[in-house]
Amino acid sequence: MNVFWAPSGELPREASTPEEVARFVVEAAVNAPSVANSQPWWFGSGDGELSVHADAERRLPVADPDGREMMISCGAAVFTARVALRYLGLVPQVRLLPDPDLPNLVARITKGEPAPPVEYERQLFAEIPRRRAHRGGFDARPLPEGLMSVLRDEAAREHATLRVMSDDRQVGALAAIVEAADFALRLDNARSAEQAKWAPPPGSRRRDGVPATAYPAVAEQTEPSFPSRDFAHGHGWGLPLAGQGAVPRSAGTACVLTTAADDPEDWVRAGQALQRVMLLASSCGVSTALHSQPLEIATLREFIRVQLCDGACPQMVLRLGTAGEPAVSIRRPVDEVLL
Ligand SMILES: Cc1cc2nc3c(=O)[nH]c(=O)nc-3n(C[C@H](O)[C@H](O)[C@H](O)COP(=O)(O)O)c2cc1C
Structure with missing residues (x-):
């Protein structure tokens, strides 16, 4: 169950140019949860990499003075981008906070060697638009065993x-x-x-x-x-x-x-x-x-x-x-x- 692992193979057809790949990945990544749904992120694409940036203007200054929740939200977007790349059959290489002079540059993600996704990765991808934050109580049913x-x-x-x-x-x-x-x-x-x-x-x-x-x-x-x-x-x-x-x-x-x-x-x-x-x-x-x-x-x-x-x-x-x-x-x- 490792998002990074996959045997080698071919890319699916859904996104093939670098622009299409970036758009596909960002379309998925924006579904990540974020504090107050502030979506405190923007993405850059070029030179074979996707960058994920915190949008500090969307930080909640009273609730989140240090930007901790903003960064958690961006981390959720980074993981979602990784899953989308795996779904496309690309193995992401991620560098978190790669530039100390750019504290809002959350991650640089390069698209590594092609390798088809495993079933677990496809399942996670399918959940990206379905997953929603729940508010309220739950059924009395126990969680699935294990x-x-x-x-x-x-x-x-x-x-x-x-x-x-x-x-x-x-x-x-x-x-x-x-x-x-x-x-x-x-x-x-x-x-x-x-x-x-x-x-x-x-x-x-x-x-x-x-x-x-x-x-x-x-x-x-x-x-x-x-x-x-x-x-x-x-x-x-x-x-x-x-x-x-x-x-x-x-x-x-x-x-x-x-x-x-x-x-x-x-x-x-x-x-x-x-x-x-x-x-x-x-x-x-x-x-x-x-x-x-x-x-x-x-x-x-x-x-x-x-x-x-x-x-x-x-x-x-x-x-x-x-x-x-x-x-x-x-x-x-x-x-x-x-x-
Ligand atoms: C850092 C962080 C803090 C959050 N805090 C709360 C919270 O206190 N109460 C709540 O109902 N949802 C909370 N959420 C969930 C967000 O409100 C939710 O992700 C956002 O509204 C987007 O909706 P979705 O996750 O259903 O797509 C939090 C999410 C993140 C990432």
């Missing part, structure tokens, strides 16, 4: 650790921290205003931000409670709830994705690991909910690091489970991001 152990291995291949909160006390503590963070964010005018900027109203023609088709109108309760962000900021926008809103659903399997250190390269690696985990989970019918609320508040992030992650740096709180209600997201067109 899935968490496979997902842990997937994260490790990207130099990150997926820590499953295995006992009820850990899960309860993590839920309480997410809840505290969500309360704190709602009380903080600067943070709420920033989040509102990235939540277009229903009917908006914007192609970024979290649209009302991506979350339920009434926040779904989970047991224990992992509250979702109020993207509708009190307007009641959102999809009608599919289930019985009053009855709490399962919170699913709660995890924290961590890295050993906390530098921009670790953030990009965390983003690659995140997308790898989410795509593989999605290929098994498992959805992922993301909670970055507590990681945007330094004291809560530190508490999670020390108390729940053995001192490793928490980059994302995830919950995995089966749900079945598909969210609809939006993206900027490729012409806007491929320069």
Whole structure:
């Protein structure tokens, strides 16, 4: 199950010129998850390479002053680009943050020798447009047997650790921290205003931000409670709830994705690991909910690091489970991001 491995063979016909390959890859990469769907990236193509750049103007200055979440988002786009290249039968060679003078140059990706994709790579590719961030509770059904152990291995291949909160006390503590963070964010005018900027109203023609088709109108309760962000900021926008809103659903399997250190390269690696985990989970019918609320508040992030992650740096709180209600997201067109 290695995205880099494949036997030698021929390129498929779908994209053959360098321009077609770049367009095909970027069309896939923009499907990556990003903080508040800010899509904080642009791509360059030429001289046989594709470059991935962080668009610092799209960083969330209040929630993400260091650009950590921006870099995680770009890392997810880098992983998606890698999968698309593998689907085309090219073996990507990736250099992360290759130029210290250009901190927003996230990756240079060269297209190596042709080699046909293996079945696992085709499966991941097929999930790129299907995978969506879930918001709310999950069915009571257990996850497919062995899935968490496979997902842990997937994260490790990207130099990150997926820590499953295995006992009820850990899960309860993590839920309480997410809840505290969500309360704190709602009380903080600067943070709420920033989040509102990235939540277009229903009917908006914007192609970024979290649209009302991506979350339920009434926040779904989970047991224990992992509250979702109020993207509708009190307007009641959102999809009608599919289930019985009053009855709490399962919170699913709660995890924290961590890295050993906390530098921009670790953030990009965390983003690659995140997308790898989410795509593989999605290929098994498992959805992922993301909670970055507590990681945007330094004291809560530190508490999670020390108390729940053995001192490793928490980059994302995830919950995995089966749900079945598909969210609809939006993206900027490729012409806007491929320069
Ligand atoms: C760094 C990062 C932080 C995120 N934090 C949250 C969060 O706190 N709550 C949430 O509902 N979704 C969160 N998301 C998911 C994004 O909102 C989602 O990826 C984006 O809206 C695009 O939608 P899609 O993933 O369904 O395509 C986060 C994603 C990333 C990459």
